[in-house]
Amino acid sequence: MNCSSKMRNSLHSQWKTLISKYSWCAGGSMFLYLRQIQTIAVPFFFSEVAHTLHRVMATAGQVIKCKAAIAWEPNKPMVIEEIEVAPPQAHEIRIKIVATGVCHTDLYHLFEGNNKEGFPAVLGHEGAGIVESVGPGVTKFKPGDKVIPLFISQCGQCKFCKSPKTNLCERSWSNERYDVMSDIDSRFTCRGKKVLQFMGTSTFSEYTVLNEIAVAKIHDSAPLDKVCLLGCGIPTGYGAAVNTAKVEPGSTCAVFGLGAVGLAAVMGCKAAGAARIIAVDVNKDKFEKAKVFGATDFVNPKEHSKPISQVLAEMTNGGVDFSLECVGNVEVMRSALESCVKGWGVSVLVGWTDMHDFSARPIQLIAGRTWKGTLFGGFKSKDGVPKLVNEYLARKLKLDEFVTHTMTLDRVNDAVELMKHGKCIRTVLNVSRQ
Ligand SMILES: NC(=O)c1ccc[n+]([C@@H]2O[C@H](COP(=O)([O-])OP(=O)(O)OC[C@H]3O[C@@H](n4cnc5c(N)ncnc54)[C@H](O)[C@@H]3O)[C@@H](O)[C@H]2O)c1
Protein backbone atom coordinates (compact mmCIF):
# COMPACT_ATOMS: atom_id res chain seq x y z
CA MET A 1 0.00 0.00 0.00
CA ASN A 2 1.51 3.39 -0.88
CA CYS A 3 1.79 6.33 1.45
CA SER A 4 -1.20 8.27 0.10
CA SER A 5 -3.61 5.33 0.24
CA LYS A 6 -2.53 4.61 3.87
CA MET A 7 -3.23 8.24 4.63
CA ARG A 8 -6.61 7.99 2.88
CA ASN A 9 -7.61 4.89 4.91
CA SER A 10 -6.50 6.48 8.13
CA LEU A 11 -8.48 9.63 7.30
CA HIS A 12 -11.52 7.50 6.53
CA SER A 13 -11.41 5.64 9.86
CA GLN A 14 -10.78 8.85 11.83
CA TRP A 15 -13.66 10.46 9.99
CA LYS A 16 -15.95 7.57 10.99
CA THR A 17 -14.88 7.85 14.63
CA LEU A 18 -15.56 11.58 14.57
CA ILE A 19 -18.99 11.09 13.06
CA SER A 20 -20.00 8.50 15.68
CA LYS A 21 -18.50 10.58 18.52
CA TYR A 22 -20.21 13.86 17.71
CA SER A 23 -23.35 12.96 15.83
CA TRP A 24 -25.47 13.35 19.01
CA CYS A 25 -24.55 17.01 19.36
CA ALA A 26 -24.52 19.67 16.68
CA GLY A 27 -23.81 22.84 18.70
CA GLY A 28 -20.75 23.23 20.98
CA SER A 29 -19.02 20.12 19.70
CA MET A 30 -18.97 21.41 16.14
CA PHE A 31 -15.95 23.63 16.88
CA LEU A 32 -13.95 20.70 18.21
CA TYR A 33 -15.12 18.61 15.28
CA LEU A 34 -13.88 21.16 12.73
CA ARG A 35 -10.50 21.49 14.48
CA GLN A 36 -10.01 17.76 14.34
CA ILE A 37 -10.92 17.67 10.64
CA GLN A 38 -8.44 20.46 10.02
CA THR A 39 -5.55 18.70 11.74
CA ILE A 40 -6.17 15.60 9.64
CA ALA A 41 -7.19 17.11 6.33
CA VAL A 42 -4.54 19.83 5.92
CA PRO A 43 -1.46 17.57 6.23
CA PHE A 44 -3.30 15.00 4.11
CA PHE A 45 -3.85 17.60 1.38
CA PHE A 46 -0.18 18.63 1.33
CA SER A 47 1.03 15.04 1.31
CA GLU A 48 -1.21 14.32 -1.73
CA VAL A 49 0.15 17.37 -3.58
CA ALA A 50 3.76 16.48 -2.69
CA HIS A 51 3.23 12.90 -3.79
CA THR A 52 1.74 13.98 -7.15
CA LEU A 53 4.52 16.49 -7.76
CA HIS A 54 7.20 13.96 -6.88
CA ARG A 55 5.66 11.50 -9.30
CA VAL A 56 5.54 13.96 -12.22
CA MET A 57 8.90 15.56 -11.53
CA ALA A 58 10.80 12.27 -11.34
CA THR A 59 10.79 12.19 -15.14
CA ALA A 60 11.61 15.89 -15.77
CA GLY A 61 14.56 16.43 -18.11
CA GLN A 62 14.63 12.77 -19.18
CA VAL A 63 13.43 10.96 -22.26
CA ILE A 64 10.14 9.24 -21.38
CA LYS A 65 9.39 5.81 -22.82
CA CYS A 66 5.64 5.35 -23.04
CA LYS A 67 2.77 3.87 -25.00
CA ALA A 68 1.34 5.48 -28.13
CA ALA A 69 -0.80 4.45 -31.10
CA ILE A 70 1.28 4.84 -34.24
CA ALA A 71 -0.20 5.26 -37.69
CA TRP A 72 2.69 3.80 -39.71
CA GLU A 73 0.98 4.15 -43.08
CA PRO A 74 -2.36 5.15 -44.61
CA ASN A 75 -5.28 2.71 -44.64
CA LYS A 76 -3.76 0.43 -42.00
CA PRO A 77 -4.82 0.02 -38.39
CA MET A 78 -2.74 1.94 -35.86
CA VAL A 79 -0.25 -0.08 -33.78
CA ILE A 80 0.31 0.35 -30.05
CA GLU A 81 4.07 0.80 -29.64
CA GLU A 82 6.59 2.01 -27.10
CA ILE A 83 7.84 5.44 -28.16
CA GLU A 84 10.45 7.85 -26.82
CA VAL A 85 9.27 11.34 -25.98
CA ALA A 86 12.10 13.89 -25.68
CA PRO A 87 12.09 16.48 -22.88
CA PRO A 88 10.50 19.82 -23.70
CA GLN A 89 12.80 22.42 -25.26
CA ALA A 90 12.63 26.19 -24.71
CA HIS A 91 9.01 27.38 -24.39
CA GLU A 92 7.68 23.83 -24.65
CA ILE A 93 5.54 21.77 -22.29
CA ARG A 94 5.47 18.01 -21.89
CA ILE A 95 1.98 16.77 -21.09
CA LYS A 96 0.71 13.48 -19.72
CA ILE A 97 -2.43 12.85 -21.78
CA VAL A 98 -5.21 11.49 -19.57
CA ALA A 99 -8.07 11.24 -22.08
CA THR A 100 -8.73 11.91 -25.74
CA GLY A 101 -11.68 11.93 -28.09
CA VAL A 102 -11.54 10.45 -31.59
CA CYS A 103 -12.55 12.99 -34.28
CA HIS A 104 -13.36 12.43 -37.93
CA THR A 105 -10.25 14.43 -38.90
CA ASP A 106 -8.14 11.56 -37.47
CA LEU A 107 -10.03 9.19 -39.78
CA TYR A 108 -9.59 11.61 -42.67
CA HIS A 109 -5.81 11.50 -42.32
CA LEU A 110 -5.71 7.73 -41.98
CA PHE A 111 -8.18 6.73 -44.70
CA GLU A 112 -9.30 9.63 -46.86
CA GLY A 113 -6.51 12.19 -47.18
CA ASN A 114 -4.27 10.16 -49.50
CA ASN A 115 -1.14 11.76 -48.10
CA LYS A 116 1.76 9.33 -47.71
CA GLU A 117 4.16 12.03 -46.50
CA GLY A 118 2.14 12.51 -43.32
CA PHE A 119 3.30 9.14 -41.89
CA PRO A 120 4.38 7.67 -39.53
CA ALA A 121 2.43 9.83 -37.13
CA VAL A 122 0.74 9.76 -33.77
CA LEU A 123 -2.83 10.88 -34.46
CA GLY A 124 -5.33 12.35 -31.99
CA HIS A 125 -5.90 16.05 -31.43
CA GLU A 126 -8.84 16.20 -29.00
CA GLY A 127 -7.18 15.52 -25.66
CA ALA A 128 -6.72 16.73 -22.10
CA GLY A 129 -3.95 16.06 -19.63
CA ILE A 130 -1.59 17.21 -16.91
CA VAL A 131 1.69 19.10 -17.28
CA GLU A 132 4.58 16.72 -16.53
CA SER A 133 7.44 19.19 -17.02
CA VAL A 134 8.19 22.49 -18.73
CA GLY A 135 11.13 23.68 -20.82
CA PRO A 136 13.26 26.79 -20.19
CA GLY A 137 11.38 30.08 -20.41
CA VAL A 138 7.94 28.67 -19.57
CA THR A 139 6.52 30.75 -16.72
CA LYS A 140 2.75 30.38 -17.00
CA PHE A 141 2.56 26.58 -16.57
CA LYS A 142 3.86 24.26 -13.87
CA PRO A 143 3.86 20.48 -13.33
CA GLY A 144 0.44 19.32 -12.19
CA ASP A 145 -1.56 21.93 -14.13
CA LYS A 146 -4.56 20.61 -16.04
CA VAL A 147 -4.34 21.52 -19.73
CA ILE A 148 -5.84 21.04 -23.18
CA PRO A 149 -3.50 20.82 -26.21
CA LEU A 150 -4.55 23.15 -29.03
CA PHE A 151 -4.30 22.37 -32.72
CA ILE A 152 -4.60 26.10 -33.38
CA SER A 153 -2.07 28.11 -31.41
CA GLN A 154 -2.49 31.63 -30.06
CA CYS A 155 0.88 33.38 -29.72
CA GLY A 156 -0.80 36.70 -28.94
CA GLN A 157 1.86 38.59 -30.90
CA CYS A 158 1.29 38.01 -34.62
CA LYS A 159 -0.97 40.15 -36.81
CA PHE A 160 -3.63 37.44 -36.86
CA CYS A 161 -3.64 37.01 -33.07
CA LYS A 162 -3.86 40.78 -32.68
CA SER A 163 -6.86 41.01 -35.01
CA PRO A 164 -10.32 40.29 -33.60
CA LYS A 165 -11.33 39.12 -37.09
CA THR A 166 -9.69 35.67 -36.99
CA ASN A 167 -8.43 32.86 -34.76
CA LEU A 168 -5.59 31.82 -37.07
CA CYS A 169 -2.08 32.27 -35.67
CA GLU A 170 0.99 32.86 -37.79
CA ARG A 171 3.17 30.71 -35.49
CA SER A 172 0.99 27.62 -35.81
CA TRP A 173 2.54 24.26 -36.87
CA SER A 174 0.29 24.44 -39.91
CA ASN A 175 2.22 27.31 -41.44
CA GLU A 176 5.11 24.97 -42.24
CA ARG A 177 3.61 21.80 -43.69
CA TYR A 178 -0.14 22.13 -43.87
CA ASP A 179 -0.15 19.49 -46.58
CA VAL A 180 1.17 16.73 -44.27
CA MET A 181 -1.25 17.86 -41.51
CA SER A 182 1.54 17.48 -38.96
CA ASP A 183 4.20 19.35 -37.08
CA ILE A 184 7.42 18.21 -38.71
CA ASP A 185 9.50 19.31 -35.73
CA SER A 186 8.46 16.30 -33.65
CA ARG A 187 9.68 15.19 -30.18
CA PHE A 188 8.73 11.54 -30.88
CA THR A 189 10.82 8.60 -32.04
CA CYS A 190 9.90 4.94 -32.36
CA ARG A 191 12.25 2.12 -33.35
CA GLY A 192 14.85 4.71 -34.38
CA LYS A 193 12.46 6.58 -36.69
CA LYS A 194 11.10 10.10 -36.32
CA VAL A 195 7.32 10.03 -35.82
CA LEU A 196 5.27 13.10 -36.81
CA GLN A 197 2.96 14.98 -34.47
CA PHE A 198 -0.42 15.08 -36.18
CA MET A 199 -1.96 18.56 -36.06
CA GLY A 200 0.88 19.52 -33.73
CA THR A 201 -0.82 17.69 -30.87
CA SER A 202 -0.75 13.84 -30.98
CA THR A 203 -3.06 12.88 -28.16
CA PHE A 204 -3.07 9.12 -28.89
CA SER A 205 0.07 8.95 -26.74
CA GLU A 206 0.64 8.81 -22.99
CA TYR A 207 2.96 11.81 -23.30
CA THR A 208 3.29 14.59 -25.86
CA VAL A 209 5.17 17.88 -26.20
CA LEU A 210 3.71 21.18 -27.40
CA ASN A 211 4.84 24.77 -27.61
CA GLU A 212 3.31 26.83 -24.81
CA ILE A 213 1.43 28.93 -27.39
CA ALA A 214 -0.61 25.83 -28.20
CA VAL A 215 -1.65 24.83 -24.68
CA ALA A 216 -4.65 26.08 -22.67
CA LYS A 217 -4.53 25.93 -18.88
CA ILE A 218 -7.94 24.95 -17.53
CA HIS A 219 -9.79 24.83 -14.20
CA ASP A 220 -8.39 22.36 -11.65
CA SER A 221 -11.74 20.69 -11.11
CA ALA A 222 -12.41 19.96 -14.81
CA PRO A 223 -13.02 16.23 -15.51
CA LEU A 224 -10.43 15.49 -18.19
CA ASP A 225 -12.43 12.61 -19.70
CA LYS A 226 -15.17 15.10 -20.66
CA VAL A 227 -13.39 18.40 -21.30
CA CYS A 228 -11.01 16.67 -23.73
CA LEU A 229 -13.84 17.17 -26.25
CA LEU A 230 -13.17 20.90 -26.01
CA GLY A 231 -9.89 20.27 -27.84
CA CYS A 232 -11.70 20.08 -31.18
CA GLY A 233 -15.21 18.92 -32.08
CA ILE A 234 -17.41 20.84 -29.68
CA PRO A 235 -15.82 24.32 -30.02
CA THR A 236 -15.72 23.74 -33.78
CA GLY A 237 -19.44 23.10 -34.26
CA TYR A 238 -20.63 25.40 -31.48
CA GLY A 239 -18.40 28.27 -32.63
CA ALA A 240 -19.36 27.72 -36.27
CA ALA A 241 -22.91 28.70 -35.27
CA VAL A 242 -22.27 31.42 -32.69
CA ASN A 243 -19.01 32.98 -33.97
CA THR A 244 -18.84 32.33 -37.72
CA ALA A 245 -22.45 32.12 -38.90
CA LYS A 246 -23.54 34.49 -36.12
CA VAL A 247 -26.93 32.79 -35.93
CA GLU A 248 -29.67 35.25 -34.99
CA PRO A 249 -32.56 34.86 -32.52
CA GLY A 250 -35.74 33.63 -34.20
CA SER A 251 -33.88 32.38 -37.29
CA THR A 252 -34.20 29.09 -39.17
CA CYS A 253 -31.04 26.94 -39.43
CA ALA A 254 -30.06 23.69 -41.14
CA VAL A 255 -27.19 21.52 -39.94
CA PHE A 256 -25.85 18.91 -42.37
CA GLY A 257 -24.11 15.97 -40.66
CA LEU A 258 -24.87 14.99 -37.07
CA GLY A 259 -21.57 13.75 -35.69
CA ALA A 260 -20.20 15.56 -32.62
CA VAL A 261 -19.31 18.58 -34.78
CA GLY A 262 -22.80 18.86 -36.27
CA LEU A 263 -24.54 18.23 -32.93
CA ALA A 264 -22.39 20.96 -31.38
CA ALA A 265 -23.51 23.22 -34.25
CA VAL A 266 -27.13 22.37 -33.36
CA MET A 267 -26.34 23.26 -29.74
CA GLY A 268 -24.81 26.56 -30.93
CA CYS A 269 -27.87 27.43 -33.05
CA LYS A 270 -30.09 26.77 -30.05
CA ALA A 271 -27.87 28.88 -27.74
CA ALA A 272 -28.06 31.72 -30.27
CA GLY A 273 -31.86 31.61 -30.13
CA ALA A 274 -32.74 29.93 -33.45
CA ALA A 275 -36.48 29.21 -33.66
CA ARG A 276 -36.15 26.23 -35.97
CA ILE A 277 -33.17 23.88 -36.39
CA ILE A 278 -33.40 21.34 -39.20
CA ALA A 279 -31.09 18.36 -38.69
CA VAL A 280 -29.99 16.64 -41.91
CA ASP A 281 -28.22 13.26 -41.95
CA VAL A 282 -28.18 10.13 -44.09
CA ASN A 283 -28.02 8.06 -40.88
CA LYS A 284 -31.45 8.23 -39.23
CA ASP A 285 -30.01 6.85 -35.96
CA LYS A 286 -28.53 10.30 -35.34
CA PHE A 287 -31.87 12.11 -35.09
CA GLU A 288 -32.70 11.05 -31.52
CA LYS A 289 -29.49 12.61 -30.24
CA ALA A 290 -30.05 15.77 -32.30
CA LYS A 291 -33.29 16.33 -30.34
CA VAL A 292 -31.26 16.42 -27.11
CA PHE A 293 -29.26 19.38 -28.46
CA GLY A 294 -32.30 21.30 -29.73
CA ALA A 295 -33.08 20.14 -33.29
CA THR A 296 -36.73 20.69 -34.21
CA ASP A 297 -37.01 19.04 -37.67
CA PHE A 298 -35.29 16.02 -39.21
CA VAL A 299 -34.48 15.28 -42.84
CA ASN A 300 -32.92 12.14 -44.24
CA PRO A 301 -31.76 12.81 -47.84
CA LYS A 302 -32.13 9.08 -48.55
CA GLU A 303 -35.89 9.44 -48.17
CA HIS A 304 -36.23 12.13 -50.85
CA SER A 305 -35.89 11.99 -54.61
CA LYS A 306 -35.64 15.79 -54.98
CA PRO A 307 -32.43 17.72 -54.24
CA ILE A 308 -32.28 18.37 -50.53
CA SER A 309 -32.03 22.14 -51.10
CA GLN A 310 -35.47 21.98 -52.72
CA VAL A 311 -36.87 19.95 -49.82
CA LEU A 312 -35.59 22.55 -47.35
CA ALA A 313 -36.81 25.47 -49.50
CA GLU A 314 -40.32 23.96 -49.46
CA MET A 315 -40.18 23.42 -45.69
CA THR A 316 -39.09 27.02 -45.03
CA ASN A 317 -40.78 29.16 -47.63
CA GLY A 318 -37.66 29.79 -49.73
CA GLY A 319 -34.66 28.56 -47.75
CA VAL A 320 -32.97 28.71 -44.36
CA ASP A 321 -31.28 31.77 -42.86
CA PHE A 322 -28.18 29.80 -41.84
CA SER A 323 -26.77 26.45 -42.95
CA LEU A 324 -23.75 24.60 -41.58
CA GLU A 325 -21.98 21.78 -43.43
CA CYS A 326 -20.46 19.38 -40.88
CA VAL A 327 -19.75 16.39 -43.15
CA GLY A 328 -16.64 17.20 -45.22
CA ASN A 329 -18.21 16.44 -48.62
CA VAL A 330 -18.08 19.02 -51.45
CA GLU A 331 -21.48 17.97 -52.84
CA VAL A 332 -23.05 18.52 -49.41
CA MET A 333 -21.26 21.89 -49.18
CA ARG A 334 -22.94 22.98 -52.40
CA SER A 335 -26.27 21.68 -51.26
CA ALA A 336 -25.94 23.54 -47.92
CA LEU A 337 -25.28 26.79 -49.80
CA GLU A 338 -28.22 26.22 -52.13
CA SER A 339 -30.47 25.56 -49.12
CA CYS A 340 -30.00 29.15 -47.94
CA VAL A 341 -32.58 31.82 -48.64
CA LYS A 342 -31.58 34.43 -51.19
CA GLY A 343 -30.91 37.95 -49.98
CA TRP A 344 -29.21 37.14 -46.66
CA GLY A 345 -28.65 33.37 -46.25
CA VAL A 346 -25.26 32.43 -44.76
CA SER A 347 -23.65 29.02 -45.26
CA VAL A 348 -20.61 27.87 -43.27
CA LEU A 349 -18.17 25.12 -44.27
CA VAL A 350 -17.13 23.18 -41.18
CA GLY A 351 -16.46 19.69 -42.58
CA TRP A 352 -12.89 19.01 -43.61
CA THR A 353 -11.57 17.94 -46.99
CA ASP A 354 -8.63 18.87 -49.17
CA MET A 355 -9.35 16.26 -51.82
CA HIS A 356 -11.69 17.99 -54.24
CA ASP A 357 -12.57 21.47 -55.48
CA PHE A 358 -15.98 22.73 -54.57
CA SER A 359 -18.26 24.58 -56.93
CA ALA A 360 -21.50 26.52 -57.17
CA ARG A 361 -23.25 28.79 -59.69
CA PRO A 362 -22.18 32.43 -59.20
CA ILE A 363 -25.84 33.48 -59.06
CA GLN A 364 -26.03 31.85 -55.64
CA LEU A 365 -23.71 34.52 -54.23
CA ILE A 366 -24.82 37.31 -56.58
CA ALA A 367 -28.30 36.81 -55.16
CA GLY A 368 -27.03 37.78 -51.72
CA ARG A 369 -25.94 34.54 -50.08
CA THR A 370 -22.63 34.40 -48.18
CA TRP A 371 -20.32 31.36 -48.16
CA LYS A 372 -17.82 31.14 -45.30
CA GLY A 373 -15.56 28.60 -43.59
CA THR A 374 -14.42 28.07 -40.03
CA LEU A 375 -11.49 26.50 -38.26
CA PHE A 376 -12.03 25.57 -34.60
CA GLY A 377 -15.30 27.48 -34.70
CA GLY A 378 -13.51 30.81 -34.84
CA PHE A 379 -12.46 30.59 -31.17
CA LYS A 380 -9.13 32.16 -30.26
CA SER A 381 -7.89 28.94 -28.73
CA LYS A 382 -5.97 29.87 -25.57
CA ASP A 383 -8.62 32.41 -24.52
CA GLY A 384 -11.66 30.46 -25.67
CA VAL A 385 -11.05 26.92 -24.37
CA PRO A 386 -10.70 27.76 -20.63
CA LYS A 387 -13.91 29.81 -20.89
CA LEU A 388 -15.75 26.89 -22.49
CA VAL A 389 -14.46 24.62 -19.70
CA ASN A 390 -15.91 27.04 -17.15
CA GLU A 391 -19.22 27.13 -19.03
CA TYR A 392 -19.34 23.33 -18.89
CA LEU A 393 -18.55 23.38 -15.16
CA ALA A 394 -21.37 25.92 -14.69
CA ARG A 395 -23.69 23.54 -16.62
CA LYS A 396 -24.20 26.08 -19.40
CA LEU A 397 -22.64 23.85 -22.06
CA LYS A 398 -23.39 20.18 -22.67
CA LEU A 399 -20.46 17.75 -23.06
CA ASP A 400 -21.40 14.47 -21.36
CA GLU A 401 -24.20 13.93 -23.89
CA PHE A 402 -21.66 13.63 -26.74
CA VAL A 403 -19.83 10.69 -25.15
CA THR A 404 -21.36 7.43 -26.33
CA HIS A 405 -18.39 5.10 -25.70
CA THR A 406 -15.39 4.95 -23.34
CA MET A 407 -12.39 2.68 -23.93
CA THR A 408 -8.66 2.44 -23.25
CA LEU A 409 -6.06 3.64 -25.75
CA ASP A 410 -5.33 0.01 -26.74
CA ARG A 411 -8.74 -0.10 -28.41
CA VAL A 412 -8.19 2.96 -30.59
CA ASN A 413 -8.84 0.95 -33.78
CA ASP A 414 -12.21 -0.20 -32.40
CA ALA A 415 -13.08 3.45 -31.76
CA VAL A 416 -12.15 4.28 -35.35
CA GLU A 417 -14.36 1.46 -36.66
CA LEU A 418 -17.32 2.72 -34.60
CA MET A 419 -17.01 6.17 -36.18
CA LYS A 420 -16.47 4.78 -39.66
CA HIS A 421 -19.76 2.90 -39.41
CA GLY A 422 -21.73 5.75 -37.80
CA LYS A 423 -22.17 3.83 -34.52
CA CYS A 424 -20.95 6.50 -32.11
CA ILE A 425 -20.95 10.22 -31.52
CA ARG A 426 -17.71 10.47 -29.55
CA THR A 427 -15.59 7.69 -28.12
CA VAL A 428 -13.36 8.88 -25.29
CA LEU A 429 -10.14 6.90 -24.86
CA ASN A 430 -8.62 6.73 -21.39
CA VAL A 431 -4.91 7.14 -22.13
CA SER A 432 -3.12 7.35 -18.75
CA ARG A 433 -4.17 7.18 -15.14
CA GLN A 434 -4.48 10.61 -13.58
N1 LIG B 1 -13.27 22.96 -39.50
C1 LIG B 1 -12.72 22.43 -38.43
O1 LIG B 1 -12.00 23.09 -37.66
C2 LIG B 1 -13.00 20.99 -38.10
C3 LIG B 1 -12.71 20.50 -36.81
C4 LIG B 1 -13.12 19.21 -36.51
C5 LIG B 1 -13.71 18.41 -37.44
N2 LIG B 1 -13.92 18.90 -38.69
C6 LIG B 1 -14.59 18.09 -39.70
O2 LIG B 1 -15.99 18.08 -39.41
C7 LIG B 1 -16.58 16.92 -40.03
C8 LIG B 1 -17.44 16.19 -39.02
O3 LIG B 1 -16.65 15.62 -38.00
P1 LIG B 1 -17.29 14.59 -36.93
O4 LIG B 1 -16.19 14.20 -36.01
O5 LIG B 1 -18.56 15.13 -36.39
O6 LIG B 1 -17.62 13.37 -37.93
P2 LIG B 1 -18.68 12.14 -37.87
O7 LIG B 1 -18.17 11.13 -38.81
O8 LIG B 1 -18.92 11.76 -36.46
O9 LIG B 1 -20.03 12.81 -38.43
C9 LIG B 1 -20.30 13.02 -39.77
C10 LIG B 1 -21.80 12.87 -39.98
O10 LIG B 1 -22.12 13.21 -41.34
C11 LIG B 1 -23.13 12.33 -41.79
N3 LIG B 1 -23.16 12.31 -43.25
C12 LIG B 1 -22.34 11.65 -44.12
N4 LIG B 1 -22.70 11.90 -45.40
C13 LIG B 1 -23.75 12.74 -45.35
C14 LIG B 1 -24.56 13.35 -46.34
N5 LIG B 1 -24.35 13.15 -47.62
N6 LIG B 1 -25.57 14.18 -45.93
C15 LIG B 1 -25.80 14.39 -44.61
N7 LIG B 1 -25.06 13.81 -43.63
C16 LIG B 1 -24.05 13.02 -43.99
C17 LIG B 1 -22.74 11.00 -41.17
O11 LIG B 1 -23.82 10.10 -41.15
C18 LIG B 1 -22.32 11.45 -39.78
O12 LIG B 1 -23.41 11.46 -38.87
C19 LIG B 1 -15.41 16.11 -40.57
O13 LIG B 1 -15.23 16.44 -41.93
C20 LIG B 1 -14.23 16.63 -39.76
O14 LIG B 1 -12.99 16.40 -40.43
C21 LIG B 1 -13.61 20.18 -39.03
Ligand SMILES: [Zn+2]
Ligand atom coordinates in the same frame (compact mmCIF):
# COMPACT_ATOMS: atom_id res chain seq x y z
ZN1 LIG C 1 -11.04 17.31 -34.82
Ligand SMILES: [Zn+2]
Ligand atom coordinates in the same frame (compact mmCIF):
# COMPACT_ATOMS: atom_id res chain seq x y z
ZN1 LIG D 1 -0.23 34.34 -33.30
